[in-house]
Amino acid sequence: MKNVSKYLVAGACVVSLAFSAGAFVKANAAEAPAAAVPGQPVDLTYAAEKALPAVVHIKYVQNSKTKTVEVQDNPFGDFFDPFGFFGNPNQGNGGKQKRQVQTPKKEATGSGVIISSDGYIVTNNHVVEGADELTVTLNDNREFSARIVGLDKSTDLALIKIDGKNLPSLPIGNSDDLKVGEWVIAVGNPYNLSSTVTAGIVSAKSRGIGANGVESFIQTDAAINPGNSGGALVNTRGELVGINAMLYSQTGSYSGYGFAIPTTIMNKVVEDIKKYGSVQRAWLGIQGGDVLNYINSQKDSGKDVDLGTNEGVYVGKVEEGGAGDAAGLKEGDVITAVDGKKVSKMSELQELLSSKRPGDKASITYMRNKKKITKTVTLKNSQGTTSVIKAADLDVLGGNFREITDKQKQELNIKSGIEVTKVNSGALKEAGIGRGFIIQKINDEPVNTLDELQKLVKSASTSKDPVLYIQGIWPTGKKAYFAVPLSD
Secondary structure, eight states, X not given: OEEEOTTTTTOOOOEEEEOOOOOOOOOOTTTSOOOOOTTSOOOOHHHHHHHGGGEEEEEEEEOOOEEEEEEEOOTTHHHHSTTOTTOOTTTTSSSEEEEEEEOOOEEEEEEEEEOSTTOEEEEOHHHHTTOSEEEEEXXXXXXXEEEEEEEETTTTEEEEEEOOSSOOOOOBOOGGGOOTTOEEEEEEOGGGOSSEEEEEEEEEEEEOOSSSSSOOEEEEOSOOOTTOTTOEEEETTSOEEEEEEEEEOSSSSOSSEEEEEEHHHHHHHHHXXXXXXXXXXXXXXXXXXXXXXXXXXXXXXXXXOOOSOSSSEEEEEEOTTSHHHHTTOOTTOEEEEETTEEOOSHHHHHHHGGGOOTTOEEEEEEEXXXXXXXXXXXXXXXXXXXXXXXXXXXXXXXXXXXXOOHHHHHHHTOSOOXXXXXXXXXXXXXXXXXXXXXXXXXXXXXXXXXXXXXHHHHHHHTSSSOEEEEEEEOTTSOEEEEEEEOOO
């Protein structure tokens, strides 16, 4: 479970991204309890009965690995080896040398929610990222090995899969329908205590705390503790309305508030991962923050500001060629609505754009000199196009690879790398990389295994700058540097 100190609560996101909502199964209204009567106690047993079978325990294991790290040389090295019998420890690295260390085995636990009877489970990215093994335990103690289908660090969401049929799943509700003050339950496995239910109310909606790249949290006072990460936030009708993600704490334990990712954001992430393999985000192409934060910062500087409103998103910068630029947005404008729906802060803007993908249109309303302007624009992806961005596989490089041998390490005086054993048509050939070249770094990240190579290619292919900056060495010992574009 992520912890958020009080000093982060005031943080604001600066980039507006977009998601789109998917359609999922709703709870049968005939089975759900009647609406709560004002002033009367709320019965949460129905919600708990619906949620418990569908909330799972996740065990994370990352095996011990050999890792190459750079360390500062011993300042007394030359004193104890004045004649260089043991070689130059600097090795041309400016006082640093590389060493191989054994990382310890890591284990952790978290929670997840089964969203379909065929075994798809939603959890947090930070619960499963980097795992070598994932074990899912159901409420009835059945165990399954799980595989990662897709990860999304920006929203801290992940989709994993277990092989099963007719599994208990939780109906997905519309988090937009939640009201502040409404009762909810949090279901998960805090402190490795399985199948735990806590209750509280929705304390706030569309909360931005600066913890994720994209966020519009549901804030609740239902107790959320370490181990609740990835668990379910459920309304009184037994519908999933959020994925518990983090707690507000100065101690690491629950002290009043927790935060859940709303299903309006979750649905889009799940749908995109299933359909495209990665999340398709539409960028408005602006930087900014909440108007009130901007006004207060100007007051602290002794300046008096009158924008004509105290609500909305203040535009601090407009990216050239982006959707905001096409809409005519300029620094100093205030975005007040998207598709006719009110925007009072950055987190609301992110969530209101959640129905959009690159290529979709959006109506943007903004204020300039206290006058309202509305423009319809076509949203783009991070690469500035309206195309679907799919994570590239190693096939895009057009080559075959293998990890280098101990003999190659000794001959070339290197610690690790990936050798290109064959080059076909593809990005490597076009860049001038041939058979025998050893890849040591990609985008300044060391490459030691084929798995690391695959991850770096996937990450770069979906980034704003889809290029691999490859550093390496030829069999002759000559070092080389290549820029390998991954897009047309």
